[in-house]
Amino acid sequence: MHTKGFLLDTKEHKNFNLSPSPAPIEADSSAPSRKGNRLNFYPFAFTFIIMFGIWILLSGKFDPFHLTLGLISCAIVSYLSSDLLFPSLKIRGFFGQWLRFIKYIPWLMIQIMKANLHVLYLTFHPRMMELIDPKIVRFRSRLKSDLALVTFANSITLTPGTITVDVSIHGDFRVHAIDKASGDPLPGEMEERIARAFGET
Amino acid sequence: MDIIVCLFLFAGLFFFTGGSVGILRFPDFYSRLHPAGKLATLGSFSAIAALALFNLHQFSLAALLTSVKILLLVVFVFLTSPTATHAIVDAGVRAGLTPWTKGEKRR
Numbered sequence: 001m002h003t004k005g006f007l008l009d010t011k012e013h014k015n016f017n018l019s020p021s022p023a024p025i026e027a028d029s030s031a032p033s034r035k036g037n038r039l040n041f042y043p044f045a046f047t048f049i050i051m052f053g054i055w056i057l058l059s060g061k062f063d064p065f066h067l068t069l070g071l072i073s074c075a076i077v078s079y080l081s082s083d084l085l086f087p088s089l090k091i092r093g094f095f096g097q098w099l100r101f102i103k104y105i106p107w108l109m110i111q112i113m114k115a116n117l118h119v120l121y122l123t124f125h126p127r128m129m130e131l132i133d134p135k136i137v138r139f140r141s142r143l144k145s146d147l148a149l150v151t152f153a154n155s156i157t158l159t160p161g162t163i164t165v166d167v168s169i170h171g172d173f174r175v176h177a178i179d180k181a182s183g184d185p186l187p188g189e190m191e192e193r194i195a196r197a198f199g200e201t
Numbered sequence: 202m203d204i205i206v207c208l209f210l211f212a213g214l215f216f217f218t219g220g221s222v223g224i225l226r227f228p229d230f231y232s233r234l235h236p237a238g239k240l241a242t243l244g245s246f247s248a249i250a251a252l253a254l255f256n257l258h259q260f261s262l263a264a265l266l267t268s269v270k271i272l273l274l275v276v277f278v279f280l281t282s283p284t285a286t287h288a289i290v291d292a293g294v295r296a297g298l299t300p301w302t303k304g305e306k307r308r
Contacts, residue, residue: 057273060266116216116243123223123236134232134300157283160239163231164283165290176290176300178235 047078097199104197111159111190119160122179132179137162141171141191148198155190206255213248216240229301230293238286242279249275 055070056062125131143149149171153164156175166174223236253268 057266057269060263113243116240119223119236119239120216120219123219123226123240132227132232134229136300153287154280154283157238157286158242158279160235160242163234163238163290164287165294176231178232 043082044078047082048074051078097197100197100199104193107193108155108158108190115160115162119178134176134178136165137173137175137177139173139175141173143171143191143195143198145198148194151198152191152194155194159190202254202258206251209247209251209254213244213246213251216244216247220244230298231290231300234286234289238282242282245278246275 051074052070055074056067059066059070061067122131141149141152143152146169149167149169153167153173156162156164156173161178163176164173165176166172217240220236220240223240224233227233227236249271253271256264256268256271258264
């Protein structure tokens with residue numbers, strides 16, 4: 001499939017840093033003026049589109065005055081913060097990553113629902129104290145990028161029955177699980193799907 | 202339409218009830234967070250989805266915008282709720298509270 005794009009993504013995530021770093025210069029970019037802290041067009045454009053969508057959604061007014069106000073303020077905000085929202089992503093593999101992430105969400109919702117019913121069953125069970133067996137599960141994740149680790153930790157916490165206690169930057173997880181059924185399958189499928197969603201297979 | 206709204210509302214109520222019963226029944230600090238944080242996510246999701254659907258009763262652009270805004274609430278709850286839960290658990294660990302294990306007395 002898109003193995004090449006995946007590899008590229010992984011490399012970029014490793015070089016992830018928060019400073020407004022120079023954009024990764026492509027091999028064929030011959031223009032010498034494109035370097036340094038120059039504004040990247042695509043992150044700016046995407047931030048602008050997202051901001052403007054939210055503006056329209058929240059204002060709900062379509063007369064020229066409000067739209068112009070929105071245009072100006074969205075342009076300013078996305079100029080200032082486009083490198084925060086998309087730190088080091090190139091245009092390549094960018095849509096793919098978002099699409100894969102959106103594909104991940106319904107699966108997560110189904111998992112949340114299933115696990116919710118499980119915790120509900122535990123809650124109303126008359127012999128609950130014998131059924132639950134809380135313990136701290138430790139494992140090391142193979143996810144690399146910060147974003148993937150945070151998504152994984154948040155997904156674990158969102159799924160009932162498990163709470164992330166601690167994540168280290170190397171991917172060491174400590175998870176509090178309420179019983180065996182929710183704690184045992186832990187790194188498992190969720191990690192695999194997140195790895196796929198962030199291109200870290 | 203009304204039937205679906207009612208179903209969602211009752212599902213939300215049911216999950217919230219389960220969450221509060223769970224807070225009372227589970228044995229210790231950490232395990233109490235499970236029903237508290239979690240059943241509330243699905244509970245709020247059902248309740249808010251019911252509101253968004255009910256709002257669409259008379260379909261118009263304004264109603265649609267309002268519904269999308271209501272659904273945005275779910276997005277933010279799903280983003281912030283695990284973070285808050287994690288902060289609470291982290292505070293418990295830093296304070297040196299050991300988790301309840303099987304066979305101990307409930308606290």
